[in-house]
Amino acid sequence: MFAPISEIFDSVQGEGPYVGVRQAFVRFVGCNLNCSYCDTPREDVGHCRFENNAGSGSFEEFQNPLTVNMVEELLEHFKHIHSISLTGGEPLLHADFISQMRTSVPLYLESNMTLPQKAKKIKGRISYVSGDVKLTDEFEGEDFESHLDRTIECFRVLKTTKIRDCFCKIVVTNETDPDDVLGVVGAISNYISCVVLQPVTQGATTKPAPVQSLMELQKNLLDEIDTRIIPQTHKMWGCL
Numbered sequence: 001m002f003a004p005i006s007e008i009f010d011s012v013q014g015e016g017p018y019v020g021v022r023q024a025f026v027r028f029v030g031c032n033l034n035c036s037y038c039d040t041p042r043e044d045v046g047h048c049r050f051e052n053n054a055g056s057g058s059f060e061e062f063q064n065p066l067t068v069n070m071v072e073e074l075l076e077h078f079k080h081i082h083s084i085s086l087t088g089g090e091p092l093l094h095a096d097f098i099s100q101m102r103t104s105v106p107l108y109l110e111s112n113m114t115l116p117q118k119a120k121k122i123k124g125r126i127s128y129v130s131g132d133v134k135l136t137d138e139f140e141g142e143d144f145e146s147h148l149d150r151t152i153e154c155f156r157v158l159k160t161t162k163i164r165d166c167f168c169k170i171v172v173t174n175e176t177d178p179d180d181v182l183g184v185v186g187a188i189s190n191y192i193s194c195v196v197l198q199p200v201t202q203g204a205t206t207k208p209a210p211v212q213s214l215m216e217l218q219k220n221l222l223d224e225i226d227t228r229i230i231p232q233t234h235k236m237w238g239c240l
């Protein structure tokens with residue numbers, strides 16, 4: 001079994017309720033969406049870069065695609081890690097590959113939550129789910145209702161249980177409609193432990209929502225579920 005992987009490294013989780021925990025990261029190539037604020041390359045450049053010493057900026061390169069065994073061997077280099085973040089791109093595109101990975105630490109899935117059939121293949125292997133909800137202002141592709149149905153189904157498949165924590169992360173821009181957020185959270189609140197509102201990191205084309213409107217949205221969501229506002233912290237201090 002092979003998969004194209006763009007990078008493997010260890011660092012700290014920069015987003016959500018587990019911010020600051022030490023993790024190994026496996027970044028898969030490819031995504032089924034096209035978000036306006038996407039900051040990860042989605043094309044295979046032909047090799048996977050591997051950083052053995054965190055923060056060194058020194059990388060070895062391995063030709064893509066990688067085998068499961070190869071990924072497992074590279075992950076062995078990392079010590080004291082809380083979990084292995086499967087990220088992308090969209091890691092669920094590589095569900096068959098993930099289902100074959102054998103690791104001694106828990107798996108932490110970072111997903112756009114739009115591929116419920118793929119999610120079913122690996123739900124028993126995943127201990128943490130950082131599930132994004134993609135809203136109308138950032139959604140491109142098929143009709144929004146189908147997109148939303150698949151998102152809700154994906155959260156149902158990967159819901160919080162005694163052995164898995166599933167939380168929802170919503171990137172909020174100045175174009176995000178609070179009613180969209182309230183609607184989708186209402187539909188998945190039984191499946192998740194908390195909501196994280198992540199103000200979009202300001203870029204050339206993306207602007208965060210005003211502080212007051214974000215606070216108002218949090219207040220309304222708190223009527224229903226634990227809701228936190230957490231920006232991307234790794235961007236603040238420049239780590240991977």
Ligand code: SF4
Nearest residue numbers: 031033035038089112
């Ligand atoms: S789902 Fe993630 S990786 Fe895919 S386009 Fe959106 S931000 Fe980028």
